[in-house]
Amino acid sequence: MDISNNSNISGAFASGLQGVQRGAEQVTQASRDIASLNGDTQQGSSSSTNLTDSVVDLQTGAIGVEASAKVLDVANDTIGTLLDTFA
Known part of the structure; x- marks a missing residue:
């Protein structure tokens, strides 16, 4: 087996893992934002744009995790x- 193939495979694993971690962080942050907006909405403030952005971020993070898992x-x-x- 060529050493460059080994490096490419290692790089693919590293990229996939990094993508999963970033996506999970994005989902966590979006979830926190949505939870905090829920409290703001109950107090009467209008945060529909922020809620929309947070939901989009949540979905984007989830799609990123799925794509990285496929990698x-x-x-x-x-x-x-x-x-x-080779074995």
């Missing part, structure tokens, strides 16, 4: 294929 899945499959081929 990890492909990298895992690639490792399996390489092991089957």
